[in-house]
Amino acid sequence: MAETSPHARCLACAFPFWEQLTPAEQERLCRFTRPVHYAKGTRVHSPLESCVGILLLRSGQLRSYLLSEDGRDVTLYRLFGGEVCILSASCVMDAVNIDLYIDAEEDTEALCISAGIFRQLMQENVYVRCYAYQMTAERFSDTMWTMQQILFMSADRRLAIFLTDELAKTGGADLRMTHDQMAKYMGSAREVVSRMLKYFAQEGWVRLYRGGVQVLDKQKLQALARGE
Missing domain, CATH: 2.60.120.10 (Jelly Rolls)
Known part of the structure; x- marks a missing residue:
C-alpha cells in the first residue's frame, strides 16, 4: 500500500x-x-x-x-x-x-x-x-x-530585479553572494555587475561588503526593477 x-x-x-x-x-x-x-x-x-x-x-x-x-x-x-x-x-x-x-x-x-x-x-x-x-x-x-x-533590459534594471527577487526569498536585507555568483545567475559579466553595484552604493541604495550586499533603500531598487 x-x-x-x-x-x-x-x-x-x-x-x-x-x-x-x-x-x-x-x-x-x-x-x-x-x-x-x-x-x-x-x-x-x-x-x-x-x-x-x-x-x-x-x-x-x-x-x-x-x-x-x-x-x-x-x-x-x-x-x-x-x-x-x-x-x-x-x-x-x-x-x-x-x-x-x-x-x-x-x-x-x-x-x-x-x-x-x-x-x-x-x-x-x-x-x-x-x-x-x-x-x-x-x-x-x-x-x-x-x-x-x-x-532587452538594461544592466542596472536587471540587477535591481535580481536583488529584489533574491531578497524576497529570504525576507531580509542582506544577500550573501559574491559578484561572480550574481553575474553567473544573471547571465552577465562580473565587471558589469561590479560596476552597477558600485553605482548603487554611490546612490545610497546598497552597502557592499566582502561576500555580500546589504540593501539600504528597497523602494528605489523596486522602482528601478519596475522600470520607473
Missing part, C-alpha cells in the same frame, strides 16, 4: 494530482521513487547523459542553464527545497528538445522518480499529464523571462 511507503507523504504534498491517482498508481509511484543526494558542484543532468528522472527537492539548490560551445553559460532558473525539477526528465516530454544542463549549487537532498514510470502515469492518467505540461510551461516561461532580460 502507498500509505506504508516512507515517501508517500512527500509525494502527496508535492503533487496536486496525488488524490486523482488510483491506489495502484500511488503504490507504483512510491515504489519507483528513491532518495538521492547531490554534493555541491555535482552535474545532475546534461544532454549527453540518460534521463535522470523527476526530482522533488527536499533541501538544497539546483541551477538550470545553457552552455555555449566556447564554455559560456546562461542561467535559466534555479530550484529550491520543495520545488519539482521536471526537465531533469525531459525524455518524458516528446515536444521538449533542449540541451539543458543542471548542477547542484548546494548540497542537495531530493526524491527521484523514475522517468519511465512517470511517463507511464502520464499516458494513463490525464491529471498527471496536465501537471507535467503545466510544469514544463512554467519552466519555459521562466526561461523566456530570463532571455527577455538579457536581450
Whole structure:
C-alpha cells in the first residue's frame, strides 16, 4: 500500500494530482521513487547523459542553464527545497528538445522518480499529464523571462530585479553572494555587475561588503526593477 511507503507523504504534498491517482498508481509511484543526494558542484543532468528522472527537492539548490560551445553559460532558473525539477526528465516530454544542463549549487537532498514510470502515469492518467505540461510551461516561461532580460533590459534594471527577487526569498536585507555568483545567475559579466553595484552604493541604495550586499533603500531598487 502507498500509505506504508516512507515517501508517500512527500509525494502527496508535492503533487496536486496525488488524490486523482488510483491506489495502484500511488503504490507504483512510491515504489519507483528513491532518495538521492547531490554534493555541491555535482552535474545532475546534461544532454549527453540518460534521463535522470523527476526530482522533488527536499533541501538544497539546483541551477538550470545553457552552455555555449566556447564554455559560456546562461542561467535559466534555479530550484529550491520543495520545488519539482521536471526537465531533469525531459525524455518524458516528446515536444521538449533542449540541451539543458543542471548542477547542484548546494548540497542537495531530493526524491527521484523514475522517468519511465512517470511517463507511464502520464499516458494513463490525464491529471498527471496536465501537471507535467503545466510544469514544463512554467519552466519555459521562466526561461523566456530570463532571455527577455538579457536581450532587452538594461544592466542596472536587471540587477535591481535580481536583488529584489533574491531578497524576497529570504525576507531580509542582506544577500550573501559574491559578484561572480550574481553575474553567473544573471547571465552577465562580473565587471558589469561590479560596476552597477558600485553605482548603487554611490546612490545610497546598497552597502557592499566582502561576500555580500546589504540593501539600504528597497523602494528605489523596486522602482528601478519596475522600470520607473
